[in-house]
Amino acid sequence: MASDGSIAQALAGCQTSWYTLYRMVKFSQAGLDASFTALSDATRRGVLEQLGRSDASITDLAEKFQMTRAGMMKHVGILEQAGLVTTEKVGRVRTCKLGASRLEEETAWLERHRQLWESRFDELDQVVEELKRKEKINGRKK
Amino acid sequence: MDARSESHATPTKNPTTVERRSERELVVTRTVNGPPRIVFEAWAKPELFQRWWVPKSFGLSLVSCEMDVRTGGQYRLVFRCGDSEPMAFFGRYVEVIPSARIVWTNDEAGDSGPVTSVTFEEKAGKTLVIMHELYPSKEALDAAMASGEKSCVDETFDQLDTLLVSLPPRG
Numbered sequence: 001m002a003s004d005g006s007i008a009q010a011l012a013g014c015q016t017s018w019y020t021l022y023r024m025v026k027f028s029q030a031g032l033d034a035s036f037t038a039l040s041d042a043t044r045r046g047v048l049e050q051l052g053r054s055d056a057s058i059t060d061l062a063e064k065f066q067m068t069r070a071g072m073m074k075h076v077g078i079l080e081q082a083g084l085v086t087t088e089k090v091g092r093v094r095t096c097k098l099g100a101s102r103l104e105e106e107t108a109w110l111e112r113h114r115q116l117w118e119s120r121f122d123e124l125d126q127v128v129e130e131l132k133r134k135e136k137i138n139g140r141k142k
Numbered sequence: 143m144d145a146r147s148e149s150h151a152t153p154t155k156n157p158t159t160v161e162r163r164s165e166r167e168l169v170v171t172r173t174v175n176g177p178p179r180i181v182f183e184a185w186a187k188p189e190l191f192q193r194w195w196v197p198k199s200f201g202l203s204l205v206s207c208e209m210d211v212r213t214g215g216q217y218r219l220v221f222r223c224g225d226s227e228p229m230a231f232f233g234r235y236v237e238v239i240p241s242a243r244i245v246w247t248n249d250e251a252g253d254s255g256p257v258t259s260v261t262f263e264e265k266a267g268k269t270l271v272i273m274h275e276l277y278p279s280k281e282a283l284d285a286a287m288a289s290g291e292k293s294c295v296d297e298t299f300d301q302l303d304t305l306l307v308s309l310p311p312r313g
Contacts, residue, residue, distance in 0.1 A: 106162070109287045113168070114160040117273070119197030121158055121172045127184045127194050128176040135180070 038082035043067075044075050048084060048098065055097040058087075165280035168256075170273040178262035181269045182241045185260065186211040196221065213238045217246065254282040 038044055043065055050056060050064060076096055079085035086099040121128040156173040163169045174181050184190045192207040202221045205228055209217040218232040233247040233255070242262055248255035256275040263270040277283035 040203065050301045106287060110160050110162060114158055114170070116197065116200065117160065118158040119199050120194055121174065121271075122155065122295070123194035123197055124174060124181070124184055127190050128174055128180055131180045131183060131190075132176050 009088045038079050040085055041075070041078075044079055047072075047075060047079060047096075051085060051096055051098045053087065055095050057109060058094045059094065162283075166277040166283050167284070168275040168277075170275075172271050173265065174269045174271055176269060177267060178264050178269045179241045180210075181262050181271060182244075185244060186240075195219075211235060211238055211244065240248075254278060254285065256282070256286075 014070060039048075046065060047061055050061065056064075058072050060071055061076070062069045065072065076085060076087060080087055080099070083099050085096050087094050087096045089095075156175070157172065158172045161169045184194065186209070188207045188209045191209060192204050196202050196204045202223050204219060205222050206218070206220045208219075209215075211217075213235060213254060215235045215238070216232065217235070218230060220228045220230050223226045227291045229250075231248065231250050234247040235244065235246050236244040236257065237259075243258065243259065245259040247257055254277070259274045259276075261272045261274075263272065277286065
């Protein structure tokens, strides 16, 4: 059985789509469906739990779960489509890792970046208000 | 009398959005309650720019700010966080169209820095500001995101106030 932690992490990740907030709203339903489908299988939950401990190749995972590479590829493909897992092929080895934490990191970074810009714009607002006031006063003098 | 009603008006705060539009692009938008001409001025005049570019809440101080906002002009900003080593950010203005658009390079990161453009679009007397950062590659943007944002909110404001007071007066 997968630990609560990895499922929680997986769910948190699947609720956050890759790019934007509006895209998140648009695609979150589809993303959730894909994630629930992915999580409905015991092997796939096991794979997530395994990848929560360390990255692994398809071959490692196939051995661990006693199935063929092709069978494992299929499971990993479903997890990958749901955004829960990412894979990268280097040479002949395809390495799998949890996708959720990367999504969370990116989302957190974008939020920090947004806050930086929000703070900047809040202060820019004040400068602009001041310039508008000055312009109005100068305009009246003419 | 209009001056009085104006002074009572509190500026409304518009939402700021950030989007990773593609593997190597970030887009930030915000509407500013003033015409593009004024927003451009606040962006292009160093004495105005330095009043807002480094938000007080970030605890960074801008120790120097040289900007020649013209096509082909250069800029150099030096920041300091408390007692740490100053950090310099510099680059070149690739395109400057008054009241409409500024494009600059970010050369401190060598070849991996983005090209940033900001456009000012007039919308019923207000300005839609669109900041667009285009990184040379997906890897460059991923790396920028992994390295985190420069911030030193942990520094005490007292320390910074002292530092700011010690800066030579400008004007």
